[in-house]
Amino acid sequence: MATQSRAEPVHSHSRPRRGVVEHTLADISATLEQSLFAEEIARRRGLLQSLDPRVKVVSVILFLVAVSLSRSLAVIVGLYAVTLAWAWWSSVPMGFFVKRVWLFMPFFTGIVAIPAFFITPGPPLAHLPLGLVITRTGAMTALFLLLRVSTSVSATVLLVLTTPWNSVLKALGVLHVPDVFILILGMTFRYIYLFLHTTNDMLLSRKSRIVGQLNGADERRLIAASAGTLLSKSLHLSGEVYLAMQSRGFRDYPRTMDTFKMRRLDWLWGTVMLLITAIAIWLGR
Amino acid sequence: MLASPALVPLTAPQYMHIPDGYLSPITSLILFLLMLPFWYLGVRKLRQRMNARTVPLIALVAAFAFVIMMFNVPLPGGTTGHAVGGALAAIILGPEIASIAVSIALIIQAFLFGDGGILAIGANCFNMAVVLPYVSYGIYRAISGKSDMKSAWRIVGAASGGWIGLTVASFFAAVEFGIQPALFHTAEGTPLYAPYPLSVSIPAMVIPHMLVASIVEAVVTALVVVYLQRADQPVLEIVEKPTLVTEVSGFKRVRALWVGLAVLMVATPLGLLAPGTAWGEWSGQELANMGLGFVPRGLERLSGIWGAPMPNYHIPALGNAQLAYVLSAVLGIVIVAVVAWLFTLLFTSGKASTRSQS
Numbered sequence: 001m002a003t004q005s006r007a008e009p010v011h012s013h014s015r016p017r018r019g020v021v022e023h024t025l026a027d028i029s030a031t032l033e034q035s036l037f038a039e040e041i042a043r044r045r046g047l048l049q050s051l052d053p054r055v056k057v058v059s060v061i062l063f064l065v066a067v068s069l070s071r072s073l074a075v076i077v078g079l080y081a082v083t084l085a086w087a088w089w090s091s092v093p094m095g096f097f098v099k100r101v102w103l104f105m106p107f108f109t110g111i112v113a114i115p116a117f118f119i120t121p122g123p124p125l126a127h128l129p130l131g132l133v134i135t136r137t138g139a140m141t142a143l144f145l146l147l148r149v150s151t152s153v154s155a156t157v158l159l160v161l162t163t164p165w166n167s168v169l170k171a172l173g174v175l176h177v178p179d180v181f182i183l184i185l186g187m188t189f190r191y192i193y194l195f196l197h198t199t200n201d202m203l204l205s206r207k208s209r210i211v212g213q214l215n216g217a218d219e220r221r222l223i224a225a226s227a228g229t230l231l232s233k234s235l236h237l238s239g240e241v242y243l244a245m246q247s248r249g250f251r252d253y254p255r256t257m258d259t260f261k262m263r264r265l266d267w268l269w270g271t272v273m274l275l276i277t278a279i280a281i282w283l284g285r
Numbered sequence: 286m287l288a289s290p291a292l293v294p295l296t297a298p299q300y301m302h303i304p305d306g307y308l309s310p311i312t313s314l315i316l317f318l319l320m321l322p323f324w325y326l327g328v329r330k331l332r333q334r335m336n337a338r339t340v341p342l343i344a345l346v347a348a349f350a351f352v353i354m355m356f357n358v359p360l361p362g363g364t365t366g367h368a369v370g371g372a373l374a375a376i377i378l379g380p381e382i383a384s385i386a387v388s389i390a391l392i393i394q395a396f397l398f399g400d401g402g403i404l405a406i407g408a409n410c411f412n413m414a415v416v417l418p419y420v421s422y423g424i425y426r427a428i429s430g431k432s433d434m435k436s437a438w439r440i441v442g443a444a445s446g447g448w449i450g451l452t453v454a455s456f457f458a459a460v461e462f463g464i465q466p467a468l469f470h471t472a473e474g475t476p477l478y479a480p481y482p483l484s485v486s487i488p489a490m491v492i493p494h495m496l497v498a499s500i501v502e503a504v505v506t507a508l509v510v511v512y513l514q515r516a517d518q519p520v521l522e523i524v525e526k527p528t529l530v531t532e533v534s535g536f537k538r539v540r541a542l543w544v545g546l547a548v549l550m551v552a553t554p555l556g557l558l559a560p561g562t563a564w565g566e567w568s569g570q571e572l573a574n575m576g577l578g579f580v581p582r583g584l585e586r587l588s589g590i591w592g593a594p595m596p597n598y599h600i601p602a603l604g605n606a607q608l609a610y611v612l613s614a615v616l617g618i619v620i621v622a623v624v625a626w627l628f629t630l631l632f633t634s635g636k637a638s639t640r641s642q643s
Contacts, residue, residue: 224508
């Protein structure tokens with residue numbers, strides 16, 4: 001699974017070997033920690049936080065389209081600068097923001113992009129030892145990939161960090177995502193946390209009863225049993241949730257309470273974003 | 286050419302969640318449109334089978350799919366990996382419903398955690414929420430057949446389903462990457478998106494998946510089936526309970542139409558044998574050659590305004606005119622079908638909602 005933009009815990013102290021139980025526990029707490037952090041940023045005062053989420057979601061999608069349509073590296077660099085300005089005005093810690101995007105880029109997209117420097121046919125740009133030749137075409141295509149991915153990830157990360165999840169869900173309604181779908185998304189999101197806690201408890205209770213280390217086969221069995229238990233639990237729970245919904249009067253279709261109001265700032269932002277997108281697409285033709 | 290499989294094992298699992306920037310917006314859009322019928326199919330299946338139970342069931346299975354992607358699975362030999370869970374969900378709930386649940390998990394990852402691209406949602410859903418569940422379910426059913434729920438065939442079916450399903454999904458992702466440089470590049474030939482041609486992208490994606498990610502998927506699917514055989518057998522039977530599968534497929538009624546369409550599709554390359562241009566579709570130059578002394582200025586001016594995405598039904602990357610012809614026929618039919626379906630949805634959804642409100 002992509003951990004490209006997810007903060008991984010740093011392990012400074014070395015231990016002989018961390019088992020999968022510890023790994024999974026660490027991943028779960030990193031996810032929980034990350035969403036707490038995002039919630040904290042979403043509560044701060046700032047430019048992106050004060051926007052109507054509908055405008056924000058639509059404008060980020062427009063922005064991503066502009067990034068992905070551009071045929072000019074300079075335009076993509078310009079758009080990356082725009083995300084830095086957003087982050088600055090939205091009191092997102094700059095160090096964290098830049099690191100979150102660029103720290104993982106070399107490990108993931110970098111590994112994909114680096115061979116392109118050498119194996120793409122084209123006029124030579126530089127000769128390296130070992131007979132490696134960087135081609136002009138290769139350098140361009142690798143830069144396209146790296147800049148495009150990092151600019152898109154930056155914009156997405158800002159959206160994720162500055163918008164409370166229930167606002168993202170409601171804003172999807174503007175994109176004509178059907179209500180039932182949004183209701184399901186919301187429920188899923190809630191139960192993800194329940195299941196993360198359940199898994200955490202399951203693995204922690206098991207870990208506290210283990211002396212020494214499990215071998216691979218036992219670890220596999222343990223992980224599979226946890227997954228199986230979680231699956232049965234989720235199926236049984238869905239029946240109970242259904243009954244609970246019915247007893248509270250749920251009648252097969254949801255109503256969303258739309259409390260969003262477009263203010264002057266939102267219109268202004270929308271116009272500016274349309275302009276930026278149009279200019280970027282025009283310049284990057 | 287320096288094929289890069291040696292470099293890839295590290296990146297292979299990440300490759301499955303395609304970030305924005307790897308695919309052209311057109312590719313993303315087409316794959317997104319391709320997803321619509323599968324989502325529609327899944328929701329319809331759920332409504333037929335369990336109606337109002339639908340909402341919590343999908344929600345909780347999607348939450349399960351999200352959480353299972355976080356499990357670290359150890360492989361013999363010391364490496365660990367993450368499973369997608371699409372094969373398992375398909376075996377338990379059937380591919381249509383699994384497709385919805387995995388899609389929702391992927392959408393939440395993209396919008397709320399920033400994993401995987403937002404524009405690439407269609408592509409990611411297509412690979413992991415359509416190809417994976419449908420292929421693994423087909424293989425699971427083919428191998429396990431009518432065998433007993435406790436039978437070892439179920440385990441073999443689950444393992445092969447997971448392994449083949451994810452490998453085929455990685456193949457599809459590789460094709461999506463591999464067609465980018467041929468279709469989208471600058472005038473000088475610099476690829477704009479994923480830089481490698483099919484000859485590199487397919488081995489670089491598929492081989493590492495076969496060796497790691499697909500094995501993880503197989504191990505998780507099989508071991509959970511083993512666990513359920515022992516601990517919670519009714520869960521394994523959900524798909525096959527005859528009372529739940531009551532719907533009649535719409536395929537039979539219109540089968541003749543589909544067969545006819547398929548024959549026409551296969552016959553399209555016959556058009557290549559005919560010389561000349563289709564009647565009435567002449568270009569300005571051809572009109573002049575035919576002896577027309579005067580070509581209307583407007584025709585001349587407007588002829589360049591619309592460039593087809595595949596001029597003359599030719600896909601240069603394929604290098605095979607007949608195959609390209611058939612492919613463009615398939616593509617055209619798919620696009621038309623999707624648009625038609627969207628229209629019916631648009632016009633019927635209004636009625637449906639008034640009915641449910643009354």
